[in-house]
Amino acid sequence: MSRDKGITSRSENYAEWYNDLVKAADLADNSVVRGCMVIKPNGYAVWERLRDALDNMFKDSGHKNAYFPLLIPKSFLSKEAEHVDGFAKECAVVTHHRLMNDPNGTGVVVDPEARLEEELIIRPTSETIIWHSYKNWIQSYRDLPLLINQWANVMRWELRPRLFLRTAEFLWQEGHTAHATYEEAEEETLTILEIYRRAAEEWMCVPVVCGIKSDGEKFAGADHTYTIEAMTQDLRAIQAGTSHHLGQNFAKAFDVTFQTKEGKLEHVYATSWGVSTRLIGTLLMVHSDDNGFVCPPKLAPTQLVIIPIGRGEDREKVIAKANEIADQVSSTKWAGSKIRVEIDDREKESPGFKFNYWEMRGACLRMEIGPRDLEAGNCVIARRDTGDKETITLSDVVSAVTQGLDGMQKNLFERAVAMRTENTIRVDTWDEFQKVFEGEGGAGFVVAHWDGTQETEDAISAATKATIRCIPLTPLEPSDAEPGVCVYSGKPSKQRVVFARAY
RNA sequence: CGGGGCGUGGCUCAGCUUGGUAGAGCGCUUAUCUGGGGGGUAAGAGGUCGCGGGUUCAAAUCCCGCCGCUCCGACCA
Incomplete structure (x- = not known):
């Protein structure tokens, strides 16, 4: 009974497949404003996991979170020459602060009286506003190193948006650090690069090449840029994260100096680094298949879905058992957190429909349990990455689930490594x-x-x-x-x- | 910024050439049978046909203008 799945196959049209996938997996929608993205709960759940993993690693390496504002005075952008070259062409600009009723019709229009004296830009990145603050925060070598990260949205006016991969507004983290020496800043950029590598490989199961960018590809305003590069299933490269050594460029542009132990005044050395919701796009492009979202267990919103099968009296018994199993599994920890279990007991949908539904949405493991199983004391567990189905006895459910998740986390990474090696x-x-x-x-x-x-x-x-x-x-x-x-x-x-x- | 395409129920689209009571599939609601890989039957709800003007007895359909979206190209830490 294989019907049209609603997802274009990768071989037929990879770009179309990706669009269909994002919709089918219920991850995000296009907004009415071109380039902007509505991240739906299933997509946001993946981002939250990844964000938490990264946030923990940042904190463990001595960084603190802060928040800097969305709006930046236009003049700030031009203080660093290369920086303004890189970003000027894609900035949204705030020119007015008030609307008024349209005197010639209905609706509202910009009030020409409310023009701003200095126009503001919506941050495309926050170096300038942050370094403006750092000037006041840093006076002595005792204030260094300054290790700050922020979780924020930024906006770059993209002409060719694609959900997650390139959107006008996106979510990210941006770290901005200040150091007394070039070497310390260099060490920082590499520390962060290693954190990015671990997030990609250990959480996302995406193998990455760590390297340095050529001057042509480096960040606008950086001394040099490190990157993690992944390979997608259509054999392209995708830049998944960057870590920049900014030298003294921003310190000089914003006149951020510190007094050394010897009493000399010197410019600080800076780094900045970021990963964005593009990581979700990377994840999708590396692992997912023609049936939908394939999500690494550590990041999956649903790690196990239980699909009870049966009607009438059978149904009640099966659902009772399913709840019992769900309680047991969800009180078990895997990879540091409780296993995320859902029971799909919707009455109208057929089991077959639910199988496909959860495959599209990226559930890692699926348990089928019906009257026949109940009698035999069994259930069936299927794995999303391989499609393998296995009958197991109910007493072994917890270990089967944890082994399944372990196996999938490992297999996805190995499969991606193999693909990269072959290509x-x-x-x-x-x-x-x-x-x-x-x-x-x-x-x-x-x-x-x-x-x-x-x-x-x-x-x-x-x-x-x-x-x-x-x-x-x-x-x-x-x-x-x-x-x-x-x-x-x-x-x-x-x-x-x-x-x-x-x- | 240049070139193409498209605007019709929630979604995908047909109808337009040749003007005459707005359609289909999917989705949704209700009932019922069903249930181990996208089920069946029956009954329903839901549309100022992008906006404005013109032609006409009559416009989704023809004409003019506008708006929006989209694809391709150029551009893009």
Whole structure:
């Protein structure tokens, strides 16, 4: 009885599949305002888990949360030259503070009398407003390091929005730290990069390449940028998180100095780092399938769904048993929190409908229990990632569930690693390089030598639409770190870098 | 900013060429049978046809103007 699932298959149209998936999994809607996104409870639940995991790691490494305001004076943006270049083109601007009834008709219009003396921008990122504060917060070396994070929304006026991957408004965290030395700031950026790697790999089951961005791809206003890069099922790269060493650029722009032990006045060194709701998009693109959302157990809103089967007297008995099992399982802890269980006892929907429904929504494990099972003292547990069904005795339910969750968390990561490994290739000639990127879609990670120049990077990108995703911190294979010759220019190259088409 | 496409129940769309009482599927409500991979039957509810003007006895349909959305291109820590 396989019917149209309502989700376009990945092979048919990957972009369409993604859109269908977000809808079918009930994660988010487009808002009436282009580019803005309504995050629905099922989607927000995933974000909350991820946010909590990250927040704990930030706190454990000495960071404190604070909150800086949404609106920034327009003049602040231009204090750091590269920064304004990077963001000016995508800023929403507040020009007025009042509306009035339309004198010529119905509705309201902007009151021309209420123009702001200085226009405000809605933060595209908060460096400027934060460094304005830091100037007053920091006087002595004793005030350092200053380790602050904030959870906030930001707005970048995107012309080509896609739910979660690129929206005009998005949720994120942005860390902003100040340090006495370059080296300390460097250590901070790498500490955070490691936290991002762990969030991706240990929570999201998404393997990432940790690396440094080329100058062309670094953050506007940074000295250098570190990144974690993941590979999606359509073989593109996606930048999942960045950590920037800002040098003294912002300290100089906002005149943030501190007095050293020796009594000298010096500019502080800064970092900033962020991950956003784009991580949800990354998660979807890496694991989900043609039946819907596949969610790593640690992040899943529903880890076990129980579907009671049967009618009349049977139904009552089965539901009673289901509740008993749900209580037992949900009082058990897995990976540090109580197992999230739901019983789908809706009467009208058929069992088959519910199977599909929960698969779309990303439930990790499904328990089917009916009159036949009750008599035999059994139930059936199915796993979302593999589709495997197993009959188990009721006394083993708790261990079967925890093993199922363990197995799925492990399998998703291993599967993603395998996909990445299969689609990472080494290329040494320009002919071959171009051939790999023929056509429109992703072509995996291409690990090739690069002469280190911006001109070459631009030329390669213009010819193939592939960009340098990063220079890996740890070579993917030991030989990647050996010198060679640039795949494009033939000039000397220190090591191989990762090229890909990117989101 | 350039080029295409589309606006009709909650959703997806048909109807428009050739003007004549607004339709289908899905979803929703109620009843009933059903139930281990998207069930069946029956009865219902729900629409100023994007907005404004024009032509006409009569406009979802023809004409003019506007608005909105969307796709492609350009752009994008």
